[in-house]
Amino acid sequence: MTIRIEGALAVLLLALLTLASCGLFEPRNPKPGGGTIVPCVTPNSPEDVITNIVDHYASDAGITCYTSMLDASFVFHPDPGDSNEALPDTVYVGWNRDVETRVDQNLAANATFHQAVFDSEYAARVVSADGHTQIRFYAYHLRIRAPQSADTLYQGRADLTLFQGTDTQWRITDWADKRDGSGLRSWGYLRRLYRPAGT
Amino acid sequence: MYDTSYDRDRSTGTWAQSLSYNYARQRLSLSANGNYTSIDLILNQGSGSESGNLTTRGSFLVTRRWNLALEGTFTHLGSRDPQIRANDRQNRLRLSNQLNLVSSPTLSLQSTLYGEIEQDHGLTSGPAFRTRTIAADTIRTDAKRDSVYTRGPQEGITMGARWTIAPWMKMSADFSGTRTQRKISSYLHEFGTRQDGVRVEVPDTQHFNPMDGTQSAQSQWVYSGKRGLLASLNMKYLDSDQSYYEKDLRNIEQLGINQRSALGHFEYPPIRGAQLTIDGKRDYTLSQYSTRGTRTSRVTGQSAHSSLFYGPSVKGNAGAEFTVDQRKTDLQTIGGNGVTITRFLQLTGMYRLTRRLGVQGSGSASLNSIQFVPAEAKADQDYARAALNVAGTYTISKQCSTTVRFLVTRGHLVWIDPSRSGTNSALTNYQVDAGLKLGVTPTLSINQNYSFVASYTIYDQLPSESKNVLNRSKRIDTTVTETFFSVATFQLTHNFLFLDSGSFQRRSASEARLYNVLNERWQQALSATLTAKPARGIQIYISQNLNNTRIHQPASDLRTRDNQWQLVSGASVDRTILGSASLHGSFQRIQQYTERQSPADDLRESDVWVAGVALHKEF
Numbered sequence: 001m002t003i004r005i006e007g008a009l010a011v012l013l014l015a016l017l018t019l020a021s022c023g024l025f026e027p028r029n030p031k032p033g034g035g036t037i038v039p040c041v042t043p044n045s046p047e048d049v050i051t052n053i054v055d056h057y058a059s060d061a062g063i064t065c066y067t068s069m070l071d072a073s074f075v076f077h078p079d080p081g082d083s084n085e086a087l088p089d090t091v092y093v094g095w096n097r098d099v100e101t102r103v104d105q106n107l108a109a110n111a112t113f114h115q116a117v118f119d120s121e122y123a124a125r126v127v128s129a130d131g132h133t134q135i136r137f138y139a140y141h142l143r144i145r146a147p148q149s150a151d152t153l154y155q156g157r158a159d160l161t162l163f164q165g166t167d168t169q170w171r172i173t174d175w176a177d178k179r180d181g182s183g184l185r186s187w188g189y190l191r192r193l194y195r196p197a198g199t
Numbered sequence: 200m201y202d203t204s205y206d207r208d209r210s211t212g213t214w215a216q217s218l219s220y221n222y223a224r225q226r227l228s229l230s231a232n233g234n235y236t237s238i239d240l241i242l243n244q245g246s247g248s249e250s251g252n253l254t255t256r257g258s259f260l261v262t263r264r265w266n267l268a269l270e271g272t273f274t275h276l277g278s279r280d281p282q283i284r285a286n287d288r289q290n291r292l293r294l295s296n297q298l299n300l301v302s303s304p305t306l307s308l309q310s311t312l313y314g315e316i317e318q319d320h321g322l323t324s325g326p327a328f329r330t331r332t333i334a335a336d337t338i339r340t341d342a343k344r345d346s347v348y349t350r351g352p353q354e355g356i357t358m359g360a361r362w363t364i365a366p367w368m369k370m371s372a373d374f375s376g377t378r379t380q381r382k383i384s385s386y387l388h389e390f391g392t393r394q395d396g397v398r399v400e401v402p403d404t405q406h407f408n409p410m411d412g413t414q415s416a417q418s419q420w421v422y423s424g425k426r427g428l429l430a431s432l433n434m435k436y437l438d439s440d441q442s443y444y445e446k447d448l449r450n451i452e453q454l455g456i457n458q459r460s461a462l463g464h465f466e467y468p469p470i471r472g473a474q475l476t477i478d479g480k481r482d483y484t485l486s487q488y489s490t491r492g493t494r495t496s497r498v499t500g501q502s503a504h505s506s507l508f509y510g511p512s513v514k515g516n517a518g519a520e521f522t523v524d525q526r527k528t529d530l531q532t533i534g535g536n537g538v539t540i541t542r543f544l545q546l547t548g549m550y551r552l553t554r555r556l557g558v559q560g561s562g563s564a565s566l567n568s569i570q571f572v573p574a575e576a577k578a579d580q581d582y583a584r585a586a587l588n589v590a591g592t593y594t595i596s597k598q599c600s601t602t603v604r605f606l607v608t609r610g611h612l613v614w615i616d617p618s619r620s621g622t623n624s625a626l627t628n629y630q631v632d633a634g635l636k637l638g639v640t641p642t643l644s645i646n647q648n649y650s651f652v653a654s655y656t657i658y659d660q661l662p663s664e665s666k667n668v669l670n671r672s673k674r675i676d677t678t679v680t681e682t683f684f685s686v687a688t689f690q691l692t693h694n695f696l697f698l699d700s701g702s703f704q705r706r707s708a709s710e711a712r713l714y715n716v717l718n719e720r721w722q723q724a725l726s727a728t729l730t731a732k733p734a735r736g737i738q739i740y741i742s743q744n745l746n747n748t749r750i751h752q753p754a755s756d757l758r759t760r761d762n763q764w765q766l767v768s769g770a771s772v773d774r775t776i777l778g779s780a781s782l783h784g785s786f787q788r789i790q791q792y793t794e795r796q797s798p799a800d801d802l803r804e805s806d807v808w809v810a811g812v813a814l815h816k817e818f
Contacts (some may be wrong), residue, residue: 001480007735015519015546018360024525024564024566025542025544025564025565025566025583025585026566027566027568027581027582027611027613028568028579028581028613028615029581029615030614030615030616030617030620030623030659031615031616031617031620032617033269033617033620034617034620034623034660034662034663038622039666040622042656042668042670042700044698044700044718044720045720047789060618060619061622062625064614064622066611068770075551076388078280078560079245080248080278080279080281081246081248081278081283081791083278083361084248084278084285084287085323085446087276087287089441089443089452091275098806102535103223104611105535105578106533106534106535107536109533109534109575109578110533110534119370120557122208122242123209123242123805124791124803124804124805125803125805126209126744126789126792126805126807127743127763128487128768129692129726129742129763129765130692130724130726131694131722131724131726131746131748132692132694135209137200137210137242141486146203146495146534148533149564157242157243160211161638165674166630166650166652167628167630167654168652168672168674168696169566169670178240178243178246179243179282179283180243180280181243181244181245181246181282182280182282183280183283183326193493194493194533196493196494196495196496196531196533196535197486197488197494197495197496
């Protein structure tokens with residue numbers, strides 16, 4: 001027995017509409033009220049992405065904004081020293097956008113004070129020939145009071161690869177964290193303290 | 200076989216080597232595999248890492264069903280920066296004894312017993328910032344040497360069985376178990392200066408004797424029925440206890456993992472050209488950390504996936520898939536306990552109307568709902584997304600074709616708690632893409648892609664109306680390629696992007712929303728590249744690029760312009776040398792600067808070399 005392809009398409013479309021109409025894909029209604037809004041800059045340039053990281057990282061109201069700066073292909077690479085120091089725990093393996101989101105949420109819920117600063121660019125930017133990819137080399141410091149760590153000042157370098165997608169907005173695809181030789185803990189060290197197992 | 204390569208880019212120099220050797224005679228086989236990678240972080244002077252692994256294995260077939268093997272593994276990981284050096288070494292020596300107890304066409308039973316000696320050493324030296332008490336004095340330490348030794352024997356057994364019960368039923372089962380008795384010793388030496396100026400050393404030694412073990416089992420049943428029916432059930436179990444020294448917390452960490460999962464699979468072609476597939480899965484994972492309890496978690500999940508595909512001919516096909524997934528996480532002390540529900544539905548179809556004209560379409564809807572426990576309920580959120588994609592392709596000839604695509608996506612993020620629901624918003628994207636491929640002559644071709652996008656971010660709550668944003672963009676990418684007698688290619692590329700953004704709000708509830716442009720941005724990239732192949736396996740190229748960015752802010756009539764020039768030149772070699780060896784090498788030089796807008800501006804010049812060479816040799 002065979003069915004005409006037009007018929008099959010019509011049946012499948014009907015099934016899609018039926019399932020969609022029975023509320024399976026409807027979000028819940030928010031509770032009454034409505035808090036304050038934290039502006040999130042549309043990332044039309046790499047500078048907008050940096051602004052949003054500084055303003056929204058580890059912030060309870062800024063989780064949506066910070067995670068929207070991460071591309072679906074986002075990968076975080078720790079400093080080899082941090083990775084080595086954590087052994088035999090392989091906590092840094094598979095650090096994608098979902099893991100970064102979870103860690104940011106945990107930090108936001110746990111930190112009592114936070115301030116992220118990109119101090120300077122320690123090397124010239126690399127721009128791709130078509131202008132849609134940039135690598136920027138930042139020196140950063142981070143002040144966070146978070147119960148999981150005795151340290152409150154973190155410092156290092158962040159090599160960020162930013163990509164302008166087909167929607168013309170810029171997002172981070174790679175974040176390579178590096179110690180800066182000061183002996184201070186890096187951002188990557190702080191991150192690993194807030195990654196639960198199983199994520 | 201030996202491979203070596205060296206790659207150097209802007210921030211990193213990487214040297215990698217690998218060697219493998221295999222020798223096999225009637226009863227004896229020997230093998231050795233090694234690799235070593237060294238990374239220098241050029242921009243972070245004095246920083247880098249090394250990693251290496253060497254595995255040697257010898258096995259001897261004593262009888263037809265009995266095999267003895269001796270395997271040694273050495274692993275090294277090292278990292279350094281101006282302040283901190285870390286080295287980690289692992290040595291393993293394993294003697295294994297494999298028996299093929301039963302081996303027939305319908306049944307095979309295999310068992311392996313092994314004993315292993317393990318030895319690990321981790322050494323870190325660097326600064327220390329701690330306050331320590333020695334005798335009656337308190338000092339602040341400034342340096343440390345932290346050494347951790349782990350050693351002990353491990354015994355293990357693995358068993359596997361494959362049984363063809365009937366032509367329509369197969370079964371397999373595997374079991375493995377290990378037991379490890381380790382001795383872990385930590386030797387921490389911290390150095391500081393007493394108030395009288397005397398340098399002192401503060402030693403701290405700890406010893407642990409943990410007992411670890413792992414048991415795992417899995418079983419699979421496969422049923423092959425008539426008319427393409429296939430059903431299977433796969434069950435897995437893992438119970439593991441592993442201990443290691445947690446350097447940060449100066450204590451032994453015991454990680455207990457308990458995992459169980461069951462996976463069912465069913466597939467059946469109900470009619471010719473169709474395939475129905477149904478998968479169901481339940482899984483449970485408990486990870487318990489004795490010292491760093493914040494990493495403890497328990498995840499219970501269940502998911503189902505079904506798909507139906509119908510493709511009776513090359514003229515068209517249609518498919519649908521539906522997935523539901525539910526995961527419950529608890530026992531996490533740093534938050535994130537709750538249930539995550541995911542539902543996803545997708546419909547795809549393709550139909551060829553004529554030999555030249557074809558249409559494709561797809562539609563999808565999904566919901567991701569995160570429902571935390573009451574104590575964390577303020578982080579509750581739902582994200583609903585829907586997408587519709589319709590495309591048509593018209594092919595005039597091999598050299599000339601055009602594609603048009605219309606895409607609509609809508610994502611709606613809803614925070615449930617009032618403390619965050621002010622940011623609830625829907626992002627709707629409308630996108631039209633068109634592509635043109637034109638072969639003007641056999642050597643000259645033109646590719647052009649157009650894209651127009653409008654993105655509306657509309658906040659749910661009326662007080663947030665002023666935050667509504669509209670972003671629009673137009674993008675045109677053009678590539679012209681001319682090939683000269685297959686020895687050289689000239690390519691001219693132009694990328695044009697215009698985007699504007701601004702507020703999109705209504706002045707009163709009765710009025711329609713109006714677009715107020717706040718920012719306009721033009722980005723253009725012009726690139727001319729000449730590639731030549733002067734000899735077989737050799738390619739050289741040179742490329743001149745100009746990236747131009749202009750920004751206009753209509754409210755203040757502020758205009759900025761940024762021109763960046765880039766010259767890229769390079770060559771690559773891909774050749775066979777010395778008979779059986781091959782050499783691949785490439786280098787690239789990227790010079791760039793940004794035009795000054797005022798005489799005092801920095802040119803932001805950079806001159807970067809990127810090079811790599813790889814040698815492969817078989818003996």
